[in-house]
Amino acid sequence: MEAEITLTVDGARRTLAVDTRVTLLDALRERLGVTSPKKGCGHGQCGACTVLLDGRRATTCLALAVAHDGARITTSAGLAGTDELHPLHQAFLDHDGFQCGYCTPGQICSAAGVLDEAERGWPSAVTANITDITDTAGAPALDAGEIRERMSGNLCRCGAYPNIVAAVAAVAEGRSR
Amino acid sequence: MTELLRPRSMGQARERVDGAAKVTGRARYAFEQPVERPAYVHPVQATIARGRVRTMHTGDAAALDGVLTVLTPDNAPLLATGHDPELEILQSPEVAFRGQLIGAVIAETPETARQAAGLVRADYERQPHDVTLSPERDDLYRPDVVNPSLPTDTGQGDVDAALRAAEHTVAATYTTAMYHNNPMEPHATVALWDEGGLTLHDSTQGVHAMREAVAPVLGLDKERIRVIARYVGGGFGSKGTAHAHIVLAALAAKRMPGRPVKLALTRQQMFSLAGYRTPTIQRVRLAADAAGRLTAIGNDVVEQTSRIKEFAEQTGVPARTTYAAPNRRTTHRLAALDVPVPSWMRAPGECPGMFGPEVAMDELAEDCGLDPVELRVRNEPETDPDTGLPFSSRDLVGCLHEGARRFGWQRRERAPRSRIEDGWWTGTGVASSTYPVHSAPGTSATVRLGRDGSFEVLIGAVDIGTGAWTILTQIAADALGVPAEDVHLHLGDTDLPQAPVAGGSSGTTNWGTAIVEAARSFREKYGADAGPGDELIATVPANPHSDRFAMRAFGAQFAEVRVHAATGEVRVPRLLGVFAAGRIVNPRTARSQFIGGMTMGLSMALHEDSVFDERFGFVVNHDLAEYHIAACADVESIEAQWLDEHDPYVNPMGTKGIGEIGIVGTAAAIANAAYHATGVRIRDLPVTADKFLD
Numbered sequence: 001m002e003a004e005i006t007l008t009v010d011g012a013r014r015t016l017a018v019d020t021r022v023t024l025l026d027a028l029r030e031r032l033g034v035t036s037p038k039k040g041c042g043h044g045q046c047g048a049c050t051v052l053l054d055g056r057r058a059t060t061c062l063a064l065a066v067a068h069d070g071a072r073i074t075t076s077a078g079l080a081g082t083d084e085l086h087p088l089h090q091a092f093l094d095h096d097g098f099q100c101g102y103c104t105p106g107q108i109c110s111a112a113g114v115l116d117e118a119e120r121g122w123p124s125a126v127t128a129n130i131t132d133i134t135d136t137a138g139a140p141a142l143d144a145g146e147i148r149e150r151m152s153g154n155l156c157r158c159g160a161y162p163n164i165v166a167a168v169a170a171v172a173e174g175r176s177r
Numbered sequence: 178m179t180e181l182l183r184p185r186s187m188g189q190a191r192e193r194v195d196g197a198a199k200v201t202g203r204a205r206y207a208f209e210q211p212v213e214r215p216a217y218v219h220p221v222q223a224t225i226a227r228g229r230v231r232t233m234h235t236g237d238a239a240a241l242d243g244v245l246t247v248l249t250p251d252n253a254p255l256l257a258t259g260h261d262p263e264l265e266i267l268q269s270p271e272v273a274f275r276g277q278l279i280g281a282v283i284a285e286t287p288e289t290a291r292q293a294a295g296l297v298r299a300d301y302e303r304q305p306h307d308v309t310l311s312p313e314r315d316d317l318y319r320p321d322v323v324n325p326s327l328p329t330d331t332g333q334g335d336v337d338a339a340l341r342a343a344e345h346t347v348a349a350t351y352t353t354a355m356y357h358n359n360p361m362e363p364h365a366t367v368a369l370w371d372e373g374g375l376t377l378h379d380s381t382q383g384v385h386a387m388r389e390a391v392a393p394v395l396g397l398d399k400e401r402i403r404v405i406a407r408y409v410g411g412g413f414g415s416k417g418t419a420h421a422h423i424v425l426a427a428l429a430a431k432r433m434p435g436r437p438v439k440l441a442l443t444r445q446q447m448f449s450l451a452g453y454r455t456p457t458i459q460r461v462r463l464a465a466d467a468a469g470r471l472t473a474i475g476n477d478v479v480e481q482t483s484r485i486k487e488f489a490e491q492t493g494v495p496a497r498t499t500y501a502a503p504n505r506r507t508t509h510r511l512a513a514l515d516v517p518v519p520s521w522m523r524a525p526g527e528c529p530g531m532f533g534p535e536v537a538m539d540e541l542a543e544d545c546g547l548d549p550v551e552l553r554v555r556n557e558p559e560t561d562p563d564t565g566l567p568f569s570s571r572d573l574v575g576c577l578h579e580g581a582r583r584f585g586w587q588r589r590e591r592a593p594r595s596r597i598e599d600g601w602w603t604g605t606g607v608a609s610s611t612y613p614v615h616s617a618p619g620t621s622a623t624v625r626l627g628r629d630g631s632f633e634v635l636i637g638a639v640d641i642g643t644g645a646w647t648i649l650t651q652i653a654a655d656a657l658g659v660p661a662e663d664v665h666l667h668l669g670d671t672d673l674p675q676a677p678v679a680g681g682s683s684g685t686t687n688w689g690t691a692i693v694e695a696a697r698s699f700r701e702k703y704g705a706d707a708g709p710g711d712e713l714i715a716t717v718p719a720n721p722h723s724d725r726f727a728m729r730a731f732g733a734q735f736a737e738v739r740v741h742a743a744t745g746e747v748r749v750p751r752l753l754g755v756f757a758a759g760r761i762v763n764p765r766t767a768r769s770q771f772i773g774g775m776t777m778g779l780s781m782a783l784h785e786d787s788v789f790d791e792r793f794g795f796v797v798n799h800d801l802a803e804y805h806i807a808a809c810a811d812v813e814s815i816e817a818q819w820l821d822e823h824d825p826y827v828n829p830m831g832t833k834g835i836g837e838i839g840i841v842g843t844a845a846a847i848a849n850a851a852y853h854a855t856g857v858r859i860r861d862l863p864v865t866a867d868k869f870l871d
Contacts, residue, residue: 021288030287035209036202038410040361041444045801048361076202089200093192096769100642101199102362102410108200144813152810155801157361157411158642159776160769161812 005069009034010078020066025049027065028073036075036105040155047154050106050113051075057113059153076105079112087174088112091167099158107154111168114150115175118142124149142172181760181823181831182693186654186661190765194646194666195408204408207380208365212437215367216245218429219290220422220446221280221297223272226306226794227515230270230279230299238293243285246432247297250279254431256424257396262485263518264394264424272301273485274517275794276449278421283429283438306515308794312350312458312479317510320482323491324525325681331497331563334504336462339473343464345544351461351533352861353844355787355796356454357447358522359806360641362410364451365441366423368430374401375427381406382417383678384637384671390419395427407669409641413777414521415452416641417680422450448799452520453787455480457492459533464504469545471502471556476534478509483518487511490519491526495841496534498729499573499611501558515794521680523777524837527612528844535608535845536860539852543593549607549849550577550586561727569726569826572757573609576733579820580607580755584735594856601739601748606849610754610842614728614833615683618719621674622691624657624699625712631663634695637676638688639669643836644766645684651762652689652830656696674714682730682834685762686827690717693829722826730758730833734775734842738850740857745866749779749847752815757822759833767835771817774839779815780807782844786863 006015009032016031023042028034028051037060040048044062051060052074060073080086088108091097098104118140123130126149127140140146147165156164198204205211223230235247253267266278280297284290323329340346367378375397381387384404392399409416426440442450457480464473476496482488493507522528542549554574560567581587589605590596596603623635634653640646646666654661667673677687695715703711722728737751754775761767784805787796798804817839824831844862851869852858859868 019286019288021292022286026287029209033211035205038202038206038362039208039441040363041801043444043800043802045444046361076200080201085197085200089197092200093196096193096765098196098199098642099644099766099769099773100361100409100411101195101204102206102360102642104199105202148810148812152808155361155806155808157359157413157777157806158769159773159780159807159812161776161807161809162772162815163769164809 003066005065008072010075018065022065023061024063024065024068025060028060034075036077038102038106040103047110048103048106050109050154052109052112057110076108079108087171091170095163095167095170097163097167098160103154103156107156107164110151110154114147114168115172142169144169181825182655182829184655186651187762189651189763191647191651191661191763193644193766194650195640206362206408206410207367207378207406208439208441210367210378212367215437215439216283216285216433217287217290218426218438218440219282219294220278220425221294222446222449223275223277223279225272225301225303226275226308228272228301228303230272231302232300233280234298237296238282241289241293241296243289244293245283245285248281248428248432254428256394260393261390264419264421266421266424267428274449274483274515276517278425281425281429283433306794308514308516308789308791310456310481310512310514314512317479317512320487320489320509320511323489323509327491327494330508332506336473336475336504336506339464339504340462343472344467345465345541347463347537347540347544349461349537349860351459351536353457353529353532354785354862355456355789356522356781356785357787357804358413358415358452359804360411360413360415363442363444363447364416364420364422366426367437367439368426369437370430371435374403375430377402377404377423379404379406379423380409380416382409382412382639382641382680384639384669385675386678387419387423388671391423391427394424404671405669406639409639412641413523414525414680417521417678420451444801445799448787448796449517452518454522454529455490455519457490457529459492461533461537463537463541465541465545469547469552469555471500473504474500474502475506481512481514481516481519483516484513486518488519490529492530494526495530495611497563498561499609500556501562505562524612524841527837527841531608531610531842532845532862535842536848539606539849550581553577553609564727566725566727569722569728570822570824571729571731572820572822573731573733575820576731576755576757579818580733580735580753583818584753586735593853597742600742602742602854603739604850604854606736606738606846606853608734608842608845608849610732610734610838612682612730612834612838612841614686614730614827615681616686616720616723616828617677617683618717620676620687620691621714621716622695623674623712623714624695626707626709628709631665632657632659633665633667634692635667635673636688636691637671637673638684639679641679643679643684643770644763645688647766648685648762649688649692653692653696656693682836685830685832686834689830689832690828691715720828726826728827730756730838732756732838732842734846736846736850738847738854740851740855740869745869747783747851747864747866750813752779754817754839756817756819756838758819758835758838759822759824759827760831761819762830762832768817770835771839772815774837775815775817775843776807776812778840778843779812779847782847782862782864784863
């Protein structure tokens, strides 16, 4: 069974007919040729397929394309808009936050989500005092412990974690100044 | 002695050449090649561990809309047999392990292919399977050699007598688990078979190696096969040798001439089809005199291989070469089981083979009343105990001392279970590490002068994330005497000059040497008169110093471990590795190699364990939710440092290879630190919470 859907991917409107079983990830990769999000496990366990889905980070391998008709999707390739690189891209380059690069677009989309969530005052499992945040509507400081916790949905087998944390921290610090 | 290349670009922490393409996701990996109207392949796997397929029922699958064909042992294209039983798929009804390929569906879409593969039913003639690894088996056998072609057993003196006579002894059994490489990019191939031959976009560590492996099986002249791999999402050994799925992709392509076919293994399929590290059982014996000088070292290893193909992990090797002792013995015995085919995983041999001896050294230090660093320093050999050759360079002692200084080792309490902080037992541990300098003659590279005065460097090397794109550019720049900006590399294609696999930490040695040879020869031939289009190909001969020196990198791993007193939760707040690994070409990418290896070692120490269900013969935790690899929150402070080391014998760059030494010794350092924290000695990996609770 097929359904026609429209997706806005990195600013471009794309209309396609999809088998209703097709995941959002396979719609992007195999139907639209958008290969910035990667398939690492197909089960939402590794995070390589992470994009910003209507502004929030999401694992596209666990989403059915037909359920996201009209969605706005930003991949790492579209994160910078018309600029060459997003500050997160540059920070990952500066801190060598990757080796093979396969998990990297997902890490970067996830990091964009982390920065946004923290700015909205969303706590994580390691946020020491949740009431402080909600009372002031302030952002929890993204220290290394917060970043590690919030980035743990994105696996990296090359083991670039310390560099990823440094990269995200650098961008977070730049924003808070 | 070779004159080492003068470093100008080498030594600079240059940003990755392929960095921007990777962070944005524009770099295209194997499965992402834009191809017209692809067909999709989904494998069908055996659901028994031993026996034969009696009948394949493919009617329901074939009847599905969008199914193009169903491959089975009855109708698959013929392969040439007798080369590699792992690769000779769909040629007989025999089943040698659960998960083995017995068929495939080719369909218009991945969804249809997968659905149809699920509709294929096999009737089997089952035979009892045997998948139990045990040192008590009476059918353990002695392989002719261990990987890659090392002696199976070594010995000198009398270890038994030395143990009887010694002041201090350790004799214990240590085990490492079954591990799966699990690179983030699943193994994938896009294959096209047309009048020009076979083109394979493959996720591989070696394009030429892959071609050499599949050409005889497919019965094709290797010149008719092109393998391309410009970007590869990790491998850690599992993409270093050909596995069955590449042949399946080729068979599917042969059945669909002129149409590209795409095959990506699922994460679950990788647990039976992409290789793994054998579990090891190590009977380690150490003997020492009153001053803590070793009089004997022994490691008797038992491990498994598959019934259809032998892979003998060289786990005893570190015990041959790390410390001096007059009496020595290493042996390897294998059980050939109805299990998937084991293969390379990051530092085969050295990685598991450092766990037993380095934990045993910790036990010996305690027995001798010596600091574990001091015990290791006291047993530094003058020459390689294995070969008797001098080391081309060796600075294990320097690594231990520098690491101890940086880590604050002197503050350590002597007795275990001495420090508890906020409910966490806290301790520190150390282990040595070593990894050989491998090199293979025959690597070629081409240097060509372009129209704009820049150079093109062509070599069939593959960057699986190591940084090869970047550091080979730096090496070429120094070899040619030009800025790195004036060098443009071409990698990852069998149309480029012959290059060996990205494995054995040998990439920089082999590829770099070829590039230096080509650059030097180019300059000699053309001097200052080179014009656009001038080019030269050079091939590397064997290293003349290989027979005169033992060549190894060394390192020391330091770990701090906290174990929660109530729950047994284990954390590693600090890891420090100090390495003597020759010249470092790029500090930025090198640091990532070291800490990446150490992270995988931490993951091995605390998390990784492929749980094999002996009733059915397969890994039950076959995905990334249950086969836990270290996540961001598991890794706190990991530091890598290196000592300046000038080794004029290894290669013209003075490099030793750094892809694997980071994982070697890490698990032992963590287990030793866990003992120091708690007083609980763990000899069986992984170090999990339950092992601290009575």
